[in-house]
Amino acid sequence: MSPILFPNLDNFLLGFIAGCSLVAGLFFLRFYRSTRDPLFLAFLIFFVVQGCTNAVVLELPQPNIGTPMIFLIRLLSVLVVLVAILWKNLAKD
Secondary structure (H helix, E strand, C coil), X not given: CCCCCCHXXXXXXXXXXXXXXXXXXXXXXXHHHXXXXXXXHHHHXXXXXXXXXXXXXXXXXXXXXXXXXXXXXXXXXXXXXXXXXXXXXXXXX
């Protein structure tokens, strides 16, 4: 793994992505509260988890080296969205 050339810029961009993910989660919270659609709840969970894991990565001593636990948590959030999509499509039949 190559060293980080611009650590301040990388930290800023990762923090920006974390903040934008949390804001997207707030939008899906608003959509979920108005429609009670579980798909919006799944996207809310996804974006909040992604934002929080990005914020945790900022605190790691070497943020360019991932940890298996963070990847597992992110995988679970993606699986929540996939299950919600399948559940919504199968419920129509």
